[in-house]
Amino acid sequence: MRKLNGFISHSGNPFCNFCTIHKAQIEEIGPQFHYTCSYQNHKSTISEWLWESPQQRQAISSQYGLKYSILEDLPYWDAARMVNLEIMNNLVLGILKDHAAFRLCIPESKSKIYFRCHRKSDDTNSSDSDSMTSKSSIDQITMREAKPLRKEAEKK
Structure with a gap:
């Protein structure tokens, strides 16, 4: 799909087709590190090519x-503007969710974490003070x- 749309492979130096970020800048997330691709820049680069x-x-x-x-x-x-995210890599495999959670620090809904933690704590002894599922520690969970708590809850 990328090659059909005029982009090089995702393994190339500029791997994103929405912005100008390069592999050397992969750890630096934010608008100050890269710029969104525009129609004019794209057309001028293609005509130069x-x-x-x-x-x-x-x-x-x-x-x-x-x-x-x-x-x-x-x-x-x-x-x-007309190219969208690849469904398999970004949604089905969960890469987009992990990128949003761990790179951009966009938290998952607290209610989901709260529910899963309390469901787990109902099954365990509530007197265990080291448990991360206590109500006082739920707001502090990164x-x-x-x-790992989500994975454990899904197993049960």
């Missing part, structure tokens, strides 16, 4: 993560700590 030699095309592809696609000939085609 078309006029260059094969060696220079390779350099442009490596730097910008773009290459020519036949879809670029359509007058209404905007690759920066997403990384909640992940």
